[in-house]
Amino acid sequence: MSKAPRKSIVASFGLLSAELESTQVPDVQSLATVPSPGPGNRVGAGVIGAAHRAIDDIRAERDQLKAFLAAGVGAVQELDTSFIDPSPYPDRLPEDDASEFEAFKHSIETEGQKVPVQVRKHPSEPGRYQIVYGHRRWLAAKALGRPVRAIEVSISDLDLVVAQGIENANRQDLTWIERALFASRMDDAGIRPRDIYAALSIEDAELARMRSVYRSVPTDVIEAIGRAPKIGRPRWLDLAKMITHEPNALEVIRLVLSKKGDLPGTSNQRFQLALSTITPRTPSRREPTSISNAQGRKLGAIVASAKEVRISAEGALGVEFIKYVEKQLPTLAEQFTRQLDNEKP
Known part of the structure; x- marks a missing residue:
């Protein structure tokens, strides 16, 4: 200095x-x-x-x-x-x-x-x-x-x-991340925290939040995203938390933001792209499959995934059907075991 x-x-x-x-x-x-x-x-x-x-x-x-x-x-x-x-x-x-x-x-x-x-x-x-x-x-x-x-x-x-x-x-148009980036550059230059508070008219809790973002989200990533005027502090904190806890998150974000020709036109959209890229995807909801008897009467519905099967009843007959399935489970398990034994070389 x-x-x-x-x-x-x-x-x-x-x-x-x-x-x-x-x-x-x-x-x-x-x-x-x-x-x-x-x-x-x-x-x-x-x-x-x-x-x-x-x-x-x-x-x-x-x-x-x-x-x-x-x-x-x-x-x-x-x-x-x-x-x-x-x-x-x-x-x-x-x-x-x-x-x-x-x-x-x-x-x-x-x-x-x-x-x-x-x-x-x-x-x-x-x-x-x-x-x-x-x-x-x-x-x-x-x-x-x-x-x-x-x-x-x-x-x-x-x-x-x-x-x-x-x-x-x-000036009303400085975005939250621009103010945080300003704080980051003052921090890097050795400006004392109390003087950063003064320059930005903030208190220590807000500086702590800014630090949690710019110490997790590197400057090159912030600059690649841009001003993001519609993205406030909570969303940037979410991104910083995701980067901290998700392995290889920064590598993935940098790769996505480096594809200049495919990037969205606005900084708000680029932020959304960066966040969605590292957000764990929830499995898509499976539609239930109807269960009917030989006469076409609906007994219920079944939803099956790799680790779970759910059967719902339709009316009184459906309730009786579920009770029947429950009673058959031990027999089914025994048949399954015999089948596995028979399949062994």
Whole structure:
């Protein structure tokens, strides 16, 4: 992890707001307004550490943001997209439908990039940058072959993931598995659990559930499945449990997901395919066979499998028939034994 000197979190977060993907140009007054979390994003009582620091610092320093911008620090600049790398903690999986991104790219092409992205200097590669937030705008500019408008900030790895987490709190379209994958990448990078709680606005029980999934379902399998917007936490937990307990489950799933030409078109369908592939199949229900006497009167029905025979009665005569069969069982067993003896060489 990089050890960049810790600056004001407000200065680092700059343009962070729920309007990052809008087409409105933010003014200084709007930049100084602290974005409030969405109604479904309450931070639980157990979330401490970086979340508290971020919220306290933002409230304490909001007035400093105007001076920060007025001084020209963090001014918008145009950067060559080829010198920019994605965040080291990706929080997005590819869309199932590319048309949404194409529409977004078209709006950038026709109306221009209204809102700058935020970047930091790459911690290990001089002359390069990393995205803090604004990946879609960077990708759109890259696809259009034009520079991207950006604000450069000095920000540590810890503040970067908290910044992404705060931005994501105002985005309703991140799926559960994308959030879990974000947690996984922070975990791998050595981010402390309390700071993961802060970045995702979750508590330890939810992180434990996420870990049970991404420690059982490898990243390559998650990426092969995709965002799966209609698949929530319970289904991913089911998949993780199946993989843990079924021998060769991962090998089977990887084989199925590698057949590109035969894969379903949506990530929801790919998830269903992966789960159904390793789900034990229940034996198909056998239809009963009717039992009738010589006069055609129905006595009952029989259902037979490799290990079981069931006979049901039809009326009073059927009940008498079952009693008769029961009495004949010892005789049948004796006849069966004699037949086996006769068949021996």
